[in-house]
Amino acid sequence: MEHSLITLDSLTYTWPDGTAALAGLTGSIARGRTGLIGANGAGKTTLVRLLTGELAPTAGHVHLHGSVGVLPQDLALSSQTVAEVLGIDRILTALRAVETGDVDVAHFDVIGQDWDIAARACQALAAVGLPLDEEELDRPVRTLSGGEAMKVGLAGLHLHRPQLAILDEPTNNLDTAGRAHVRGLIDSWRGSLLIISHDRQLLDGVDRIVELYGTGTRNAAGELQASTMRTWEGRFSDYRRQLAAEQEAAEQAAVTARSELGRQKHKRIEAQIKLDRRQRTAKQAVKDGKVPPIVAGGKAMQAQKSAAKLTGTHAARETAAHQQLQEAQAQVRPRVVIDIELPDTAVPAGRTVLELDSSEEVFSIRGPERVALAGPNGAGKTTLLNRIMTAAHTGEEPGVRVIAEVGLLPQRILLDPQLSVLETVRCAAPHADPHTVRAQLAGLNLKKGRPDQSVGQLSGGERFRVALARLLLADPAPQLLLLDEPTNSLDLESVEVLVEALAAYQGALIVVSHDAEFLTDIGCTRTWEVIGGALREAR
Structure with a gap:
């Protein structure tokens, strides 16, 4: 564990309404550059908030081995000033107090060695492509564009250089130049990085990919199923190649297991047919007087024991084949297949x-x-x-x-979370035949009962497909x-x-x-x- 920067021990977080964001997550993240991926709703942002102390675990523990700085994904909505995001607002306040003649020792304690903090802050902002003067450090972040707000967060990391920098969707809302600044930060960063992102180009600059699998389901005993994480060494492009090869092997294993299950079922049925045929032949022999009843009775008992043993053997083999198929299918990831005509x-x-x-x-x-x-x-x-x-x-x-x-x-x-999927799409196509709309929704992998579910009950990925259906249909x-x-x-x-x-x-x-x-x-x-x-x- 000495090479681990983050260690998670049965980490659980449950929202006040009882919804599980993470359940029993155990694992570690090594030093270096790590890309954290996972489906929307898997708990990535919740994990970030637990790592920074913004949230306290419902159960379990987080162990951090080093100082932490974070670049959140919602900076553009922040009510903070630029100085507050940079983490220098208290120092600036103390500096201004001293400049007015206030010699309270508390101000000097706050300032420490940072008498030039305003100048260094402006240099850090300029380094990420956002030249602001010292007067603009009091500017509210919400008056900036989304990309500019993200650059303020990047400047804060440049300024403080924590041992671990956490970047939560850092390239969202950034233009090409802004994305280049983020990639430059990654290339020049001397400490460790944890990057939560779906930006494939950005993730090709990391040392490893950690994939987070969410939870929220309960087993038959009512217990929350554990969240899990898996580490893939290499860049995102390496992860995709490894995953593709693994999935190809898993699909082949599932085909083989399905074939073996069919073979075992066939052998069990074949054996049962043979046993039934023997029993009918033996009964007919007794009936025709070819075999004395006492002899037939002894043979029947022996045959029943052999039949029970044979039946049990075939049943056990079929059960084992069924278990093998379930295990093989569990390794095959479900894939959303789109099949629509427009x-x-x-x-x-x-x-x-x-x-x-x-x-x-x-x-x-x-x-x-x-x-x-x-x-x-x-x-x-x-x-x-x-x-x-x-x-x-x-x-x-x-x-x-x-x-x-x-x-x-x-x-x-x-x-509208209250409308059903079908109603949402038909708002854009009120004269469309409902059966035709359902068929098209099935082509977007919104099948079975999904069209009749309310939008609010769907996952994030499913809601996006509904929005896409409303547009395309x-x-x-x-x-x-x-x-x-x-x-x-x-x-x-x-x-x-x-x-x-x-x-x-x-x-x-x-x-x-x-x-x-x-x-x-x-x-x-x-x-x-x-x-x-x-x-x-x-x-």
């Missing part, structure tokens, strides 16, 4: 669906083109998408001409989709679902994203850049 979204190759006037140049999309919309945070990308939506609804947006039905997947997806069908940072806050499985669903979509697409791998996966062939509110074609 013919009404098709756009002919030569048809214009959108024209934008910008700086004496007209930008147009013809046919099922897929365009990435790039640019720094605050440049106006979301504003442009909103202008396109306004033009689609009213036709009165200057310089924007939309000649297609348009659908928007915003950064913040809001669904709208009536009239969208022939131009606008996606605004669609992979932010999505777990890796949901990103794969989105990629597969967009493969079935046959219309045009404009995507705001800084995830280069995702843009490649969905087939974006052009890039528009928004710089200072102006649009240009990237070369």
Whole structure:
């Protein structure tokens, strides 16, 4: 354990309503750079809050071997000032008191050796691409953009250099330059890092991947099932290769176990048929007088013992084969398979669906083109998408001409938790046949009773699929989709679902994203850049 930075001993946290976030989690995280992954709801952010002391365990223990600093994922919503996020507000207050002539010894105790803290703070902010002067250290963080707020958190880590830095979704809401700053921090960081992220490019800079499996289910005795964690050495790309090979072997093992179970069932039935045939033959021999009853009785008793032994042997083998199949199937991860058809979204190759006037140049999309919309945070990308939506609804947006039905997947997806899945989708397609909608929902792996469940009862990944269904299955069908940072806050499985669903979509697409791998996966062939509110074609 001397190489472990974090040790977890039966760690449990239960919310006041009785919902388990973590249950009996035991394991350790080594020093170095670790990427923590897991499905939405697995308990990753709860674990961070337990590590930092913001939450106290319901049961079990957390052991930290070193100082800890954290970059939370919701800084943009913080009511703190820049100085408070940087952790220097008390020092600044003491410095200002001394500057006014207050010589209380308590102020000097607070300041210590940090007489130049304001200057060093500004240097740290500049190092992450956010040049602020000393007067702006009192600025509320909520007045900054999401990316700028994240940079303040990064500057705080630069300033204090804890032995363990925890980064919770550090690239969410960051533009390309901001993501580069985060990767630079990882490359230059001398201490240990715990990175909670779904950013595949970012995770390729770590030493290992730790996968967290959540809980919340109870066994027959009413006991919470334990949370678990598994460590994979290497980068995220190594993890994916190892997992793919392991899953291929697990699926083959399940096929073999299923075949063996079928073979054992067949042998048991075959043996039973033979025994039944012998019994009928013996009874007929007694009936025909070929065998004396006393002799037949002795043979019958001996036959019953042999039959019981044989039956027990075959039953035991069948039970063992069934157990082997269950164990093999437990190693196979369920995969969400998307199988939908969206013919009404098709756009002919030569048809214009959108024209934008910008700086004496007209930008147009013809046919099922897929365009990435790039640019720094605050440049106006979301504003442009909103202008396109306004033009689609009213036709009165200057310089924007939309000649297609348009659908928007915003950064913040809001669904009514009280409505059922079917009702939610039919809000966008009120005249659609319910049976057809159910069939399409099944294609998005929302099967069985899911369409009749309320949205609030679903997992995070399922709610995302409902939002996607509402968008793709709208009536009239969208022939131009606008996606605004669609992979932010999505777990890796949901990103794969989105990629597969967009493969079935046959219309045009404009995507705001800084995830280069995702843009490649969905087939974006052009890039528009928004710089200072102006649009240009990237070369």
